[in-house]
Amino acid sequence: MTAKNSNSQTCAINPATGEVLSSRPYASQALIEQAITRAASASKVWGNTPLTQRAAAITRLASVLESQAQTLAQTITREMGKPIRQSRAEVAKCINLCHWYAEHGPGMLENQPTQVPGQQAEIAFRPLGVILAVMPWNFPLWQVLRGAVPMLIAGNTYLLKHAPNVPASAGLLAQAFIDADFPVGAFAEINASNDGVSTLIADQRVAAVALTGSARAGEAIGAQAGKALKKCVLELGGSDPFIVLNSANLDDAVSAGVAGRFQNTGQVCAAAKRFIVEAGIAEAFIEKFVAATRNLVVGNPEDEQTDIGPMARFDLRDELHRQVENTLSQGATCVLGGEKLPGEGNYYAPTVLTGVTPEMTAFQEEMFGPVAAVTIARDAEHALELANLSQYGLSATIYGDEHQALQMAGKLECGGVFINGYSASDPRVPFGGVKRSGFGRELSHFGLYEFCNIQTVWKNRC
Incomplete structure (x- = not known):
């Protein structure tokens, strides 16, 4: 439907x-x-x-x-x-x-x-x-x-x-x-x-x-x-990178990452979609990120306690599930979710995919729904390379040492960069993107x- x-x-x-x-x-x-x-x-x-x-x-x-x-x-x-x-x-x-x-x-x-x-x-x-x-x-x-x-x-x-x-x-x-x-x-x-x-x-x-x-x-x-x-x-559209450096405050990065990915049931153009995590902190980040995502309340959007509502259109849920299945067939791992939820409503389980690499669907395409894709970077330079390896260029987030993040910001191919905070829009500052x-x-x-x-x-x- x-x-x-x-x-x-x-x-x-x-x-x-x-x-x-x-x-x-x-x-x-x-x-x-x-x-x-x-x-x-x-x-x-x-x-x-x-x-x-x-x-x-x-x-x-x-x-x-x-x-x-x-x-x-x-x-x-x-x-x-x-x-x-x-x-x-x-x-x-x-x-x-x-x-x-x-x-x-x-x-x-x-x-x-x-x-x-x-x-x-x-x-x-x-x-x-x-x-x-x-x-x-x-x-x-x-x-x-x-x-x-x-x-x-x-x-x-x-x-x-x-x-x-x-x-x-x-x-x-x-x-x-x-x-x-x-x-x-x-x-x-x-x-x-x-x-x-x-x-x-x-x-x-x-x-x-x-x-x-x-x-x-x-x-x-x-x-x-x-x-x-x-x-x-x-x-x-956008497929915004959310870069987590070894110097990041892990709890802050996880909290912002979950909020930035799953707001509006993941249906935001300028939102964290590709989580690019430096190797030294990757295992700990994934563990905490999955735990926080699991705690999100999925349910009736008219309920005050609900964090994740239904996706807006049934055809878009079908498309999102196709993208998830393609990514898994390409070698990624689903550590949470990855399925349409039963019932009359158009619900999709909050999903975390790990082991995502640049040739995979979840990295190449915009995932417009409650799905987070995690890619591990060797170091900060590799994280920057991965972030720019996209047809999109709307916004990006960097969590880590502020001086290091500022140096990286100037090399990101996007319209907005958020350092130690996830993407947003405000009438006082311009909003828009580059590339596609x-x-x-x-x-x-x-x-x-x-x-x-x-x-x-x-x-x-x-």
Whole structure:
């Protein structure tokens, strides 16, 4: 069973029970045209709205989200299985994001005087217009708002094509913008098919595209945006290395490793997936890591005590199990888990694979679920080599002596490095990757400027 897409409609399924939650048709060409027309019309109003008023609208949005926090969290949990404590944390993170950009965004968007000898010039940040965003299900609110909030405060309008298995989350978000008194069309959600997305990208009124998704989706969206000469930002998959050096505090590394791998049931793009452990500490690390993983509570995601909920889609559990079985057939050892759990829900046992080497599936491919792959490195230099031996480059973690870790950080091929702490995102710093993890940045002023026309204004140039 899966969140099914037919030729005419999508279907959302509760992954904890297998219950069909809802179904809805794909948007017709008429609805797509209506959405673009409204977004384009709203962009003329919203883009000329004073910056202080746009910031005030973002603050109102934060208040609306706060008033609906419990409903939003429960909806996330029912639709994609995130443990309820983590769903509430996702909503809280979105509220903080809104407050941060409402406070700091206006200053970032002020004109910047530039020194040109004998002349005057300044840099201005203008909106591009309508931005199409194709977003995933694993963080149904955060993934949307971390892009939408800076885009909107910059004066753009936002057209969301959300994942088909989280329609209620998408609908609540759209309603939140209405409740926060944004202009009609400033934020809109549409259930577009793949063909519908292609239509949207090709439309001249759509100025740019943002995608968070798989590398395969990035190839398709990037090619279409390129053909249409549209700016795009792609935040794609990751197979992040979690390096544990001999100098690491073992208990801290284990605690962070378990949290970093199994948050959101392992369904995080920027999360520890490949544990690369220096030989001198490997045996002790594996023993403690397995023991800590065994203590994770698997169960009903609506239960406050649950650490691991169901995977979001049944087809993704099948794919994860295929990857595990392939890795075992290639010579790895399963020391914990490695199986689908019985029952109606879409549960997969927290799994630890050891003896994983670079040619194996668990090393080469992104494992999007509760599976940790452990590879032993001869020394720190070998650990660095193994970390970079990937098609992905989203983020990386190093546990060990800080000076040594800092020296290694500059040699890691990724967008973010975390030293003695596991990967996270924060509005104050940029987020994104390199290689097949995509390009462009979200968050901070870097993310804000991605969807601006950065215009140079010359004064009195003779």
